[in-house]
Amino acid sequence: MTEKVKITWNGKQIEAVKGSNLLQAALDNGEQVAHYCYHAGLSIAGVCRMCMVEQDGVPRPFPACNATCGDGMVVRNDTPKIKAAVEATLQFHLVNHPLDCPVCDQAGECGLQDYYMKYGKYDSQMIDKKVHKEKVQDIGKNVMLDAERCILCSRCTRFTAEVTKTNELGILNRGDHAEINVNENLKNDYAQNLVDICPVGALTSKDFRFKQRVWFLEEVHTTCIGCETGCSVKVSQNKNGSYRVKPVYDETVNGHWMCDDGRSIYKHVSSPTRLQNASENLNGLFVPADENAVMELVKGRKAKFILSTSLTNEEYAKFFASVKGSKAEVALYTLPTVGPEFDGILRRGDKNANLRGAKNAFEAAGFDHTQAGLDKLLGSISGSDVVYVVVPEILYNEDHFNTLLTKIEKASTRIALTPGETLSTMKAFNYLLPVPSFLEKEGEIVNFQGVNRKLAAGLSYGETTKDVSYYGKWVNL
Numbered sequence: 001m002t003e004k005v006k007i008t009w010n011g012k013q014i015e016a017v018k019g020s021n022l023l024q025a026a027l028d029n030g031e032q033v034a035h036y037c038y039h040a041g042l043s044i045a046g047v048c049r050m051c052m053v054e055q056d057g058v059p060r061p062f063p064a065c066n067a068t069c070g071d072g073m074v075v076r077n078d079t080p081k082i083k084a085a086v087e088a089t090l091q092f093h094l095v096n097h098p099l100d101c102p103v104c105d106q107a108g109e110c111g112l113q114d115y116y117m118k119y120g121k122y123d124s125q126m127i128d129k130k131v132h133k134e135k136v137q138d139i140g141k142n143v144m145l146d147a148e149r150c151i152l153c154s155r156c157t158r159f160t161a162e163v164t165k166t167n168e169l170g171i172l173n174r175g176d177h178a179e180i181n182v183n184e185n186l187k188n189d190y191a192q193n194l195v196d197i198c199p200v201g202a203l204t205s206k207d208f209r210f211k212q213r214v215w216f217l218e219e220v221h222t223t224c225i226g227c228e229t230g231c232s233v234k235v236s237q238n239k240n241g242s243y244r245v246k247p248v249y250d251e252t253v254n255g256h257w258m259c260d261d262g263r264s265i266y267k268h269v270s271s272p273t274r275l276q277n278a279s280e281n282l283n284g285l286f287v288p289a290d291e292n293a294v295m296e297l298v299k300g301r302k303a304k305f306i307l308s309t310s311l312t313n314e315e316y317a318k319f320f321a322s323v324k325g326s327k328a329e330v331a332l333y334t335l336p337t338v339g340p341e342f343d344g345i346l347r348r349g350d351k352n353a354n355l356r357g358a359k360n361a362f363e364a365a366g367f368d369h370t371q372a373g374l375d376k377l378l379g380s381i382s383g384s385d386v387v388y389v390v391v392p393e394i395l396y397n398e399d400h401f402n403t404l405l406t407k408i409e410k411a412s413t414r415i416a417l418t419p420g421e422t423l424s425t426m427k428a429f430n431y432l433l434p435v436p437s438f439l440e441k442e443g444e445i446v447n448f449q450g451v452n453r454k455l456a457a458g459l460s461y462g463e464t465t466k467d468v469s470y471y472g473k474w475v476n477l
Contacts, residue, residue, distance in 0.1 A: 002018070003017070004016070004018065005070060005073075006124040007022075007069060007071070007075060008074045009026055009031055009076070009077075010075075010076050010360060011075065014031070016028070016069065016070060016279075018404050019041075019068050019069060020068065021078055022065075022069050022073075023035060023063075023065040023067075024040055025069050025166050026075075026077075026160070027293070027429060032072070033051050033053075034050040034086055034090075034118070034119060035048065035065060036048035036050055036111055036151060036153040036199045037065070037155065038051065038065040039155050040256065041163070041255060041257065042134055042163075043158055045065075045158065046065055046151065047154055047247060048089070050086055050089055050090070050093075050340070051065050051077075051377075052077065052089075053067075053075050053077045053082065054075070054076050054077070054081065055067075055073060055074065056073075058076040064077070066215060067124045084234070086119045087119050087120060089392070090120050091122065091124075094112065094116070095130075097151070097161060098130070098135075098148045099132075100146075100148075100149060101113065102135055103210075104149070105204045105208060105209055105210065106149075107213070108213060109214050110199070111200060112151070112197035112199075112200050114440055117395070121234040123433060124248040130148075130178045132148060133150075134325055135147065137182070139168075140186035140187065141185075141191035141192070141260060142204070142205055143186055143191050143192065143194055143205065144204055144209065145182065145193060146203075149200050149201045150179060150180055150200070151199070151202070152171060152179075152180075153193075153198075153199060154195045154272075157169045157170055157171060158198065162429070163193075163257065163345070164189075164190050166186075166187060168182065169181070169182060170183055187263070190258075190259055190260060192205060192258075192260050193247070193258070195208075196246055201346075201394040207287070208243060208244045211243050212236075217236040217237060217243065217472065218236070218237060218458070219234040219237075219377070220235045220457075220459075221233075221456055222235060222454070222455050223246070223447075223454060223455055224258060225394060226265050227262075227348045227349075227351050227352075228348050228351070228352060228447055228448040229252060229253065229254065229346050229347070229348050229447060230353065230445065230453040231247060231250070231253060231254035231258045231346065232247065232250035232254060232453075233247055233263060234246055234247075234248050235266050235439055235456055235458060237439075239459065240270075240342045241260060241269075241270035241461070242267075242269045242270045242458075242461075243266075244385065245265060253447065253449070253451070256347070256349075259343075259345070259346050259347040263345065265394055266436065268393065268419060268420060269416030269419070269437045269438075269461060270461040271461075273304050273420040274437075274461050274462035275418065275419065275420050275433075275462050275463055276434065277289075277291065278290070278291040278431060278433050278462050279421065279431065280294075280430040281426075281427060281429060281431065289431060294433070296477065298415075299474075300330075300475075300477070301385065301386045301388050302327065302382075303329070303388065303474070304329045304380075304385055304386070305323070305330045305388045305472070306330075306333050306374070306377075306388070306404070306408075307332050307468070308318045308390040308391065309355045309358045309391050309392070309467060310394070311354065311357075312354065312441060312442075312443025312444055312455055313354070313360070313361065313443060313446065314358070314443040314444065315441070315443060316357065318345050318469035318472075319469045320365035320468075322469040322470075322472030324477075326476055328435075329377050331368065331374040331378075332359075332362060333389070333401075333404060334371070334418070335350075335392060335395070335397070335400070336400045351396055354445035354446055356447075356448075357444070359378065362397070376405075379409050379412045381407075382411070383411065384412065385410075385412055385413070386413040386415065387413070387414050388415045388416075388417075388471060389404075389408065389417065391426075391466055393419065393431035393438055393445060401425060402425050402428075405425055405428040406428075408428075414430050414431075415431045415471075418436075419434065419435060419436065419440075419462055420434075420438040420465075434462055434463035434464075435467055435468060436462075436463075436464040437462070437464075438462075439455075440455050440458065440460050441455060441457055441460075441464070441467070
């Protein structure tokens with residue numbers, strides 16, 4: 001059992017684990033402490049000198065990030081001496097910093113802006129010319145480096161040394177000529193985390209660069225559907241679309257990080273190809289169709305459903321309830337493994353976000369979820385059948401999915417249940433019928449640990465009122 005200690009911070013008593021980091025304890029208790037170099041997922045550097053505090057009985061101020069919690073400590077960071085120290089340190093951080101705020105993607109969530117307004121507002125004493133460094137550097141993996149904006153907090157270099165252990169970044173030279181040195185272009189699969197942890201605008205994402213101002217965005221906290229890990233993430237969106245995905249700290253699953261693959265899961269959600277209503281394939285071009293006409297076409301015909309592993313537990317349950325008592329056949333398409341089973345950090349080769357939930361639902365409903373069950377369904381297709389395919393939202397191997405589609409060609413009516421016309425392979429279908437994307441529905445999926453992970457609904461960009469169970473009811477027409 002961890003021992004708790006009591007600390008007095010700015011006259012207020014807070015509680016922390018004995019021996020834990022003093023700065024983190026303050027932050028966990030809602031205290032405002034300026035800091036740049038400290039990050040809970042990285043080692044202690046103590047280089048920014050912004051988190052200075054005074055402690056009763058200690059003659060000099062010291063950085064809180066480099067101290068541990070002990071019982072009875074009396075600590076302050078609101079004294080005139082500390083405020084003056086933080087202001088002076090901030091001036092050094094800003095002395096060569098360019099005034100890029102109007103064009104910087106970090107504006108609105110920048111540590112320099114925040115702390116200048118809280119601790120700065122000083123008159124600049126700089127009379128010399130600023131030191132200029134290279135501004136627009138593509139360092140790989142969709143990451144851009146602006147060396148002029150960098151305050152050398154060393155978060156990025158520690159990340160590549162300690163988390164990915166790929167060591168692409170280092171710090172070269174001394175004094176005001178010191179800068180981030182790119183030993184080699186980024187090659188790790190977690191490079192976008194560098195953008196997340198950069199407290200200023202030195203590292204930015206090419207994918208998000210110049211797309212939106214952050215104060216126009218709302219964040220939806222949900223679960224990544226890119227693989228079976230099920231990382232906690234937040235998607236930034238507004239009425240014009242979804243723009244980025246960032247990790248949310250989750251001690252039990254992904255910690256502070258997420259892989260780069262998961263950064264792309266939002267792109268189809270607000271794509272121009274999102275379906276608003278039914279579409280019909282006319283010579284390879286999809287045009288609006290009358291849903292009632294499609295319903296009449298399939299009425300009374302034998303239905304075969306091929307579900308994907310990206311549905312929620314609730315969607316599986318509703319679907320099986322909708323086809324209960326009918327002669328509909330149901331099978332499960334699973335995505336193939338991509339890369340190693342586990343990369344040692346977060347990313348897993350199994351890309352089926354809710355395979356465990358799907359298996360549970362199939363077994364409960366008395367259907368076969370195995371490859372043998374899918375092969376049996378495919379082998380029994382005849383020309384009079386109607387085949388419904390729930391298209392996976394994220395496809396890493398389109399060729400594998402194409403192979404499935406060649407096996408349903410016997411059916412005269414092939415219907416895709418999909419959020420949008422996102423793949424060239426959609427031309428294998430006669431009709432496209434809309435279903436919600438993962439970001440437009442509430443529910444749960446089961447990750448590789450067997451833990452239920454929540455999906456949360458954000459804004460809607462397509463038809464979201466009809467899920468798979470809506471079309472399942474058509475078998476009883």
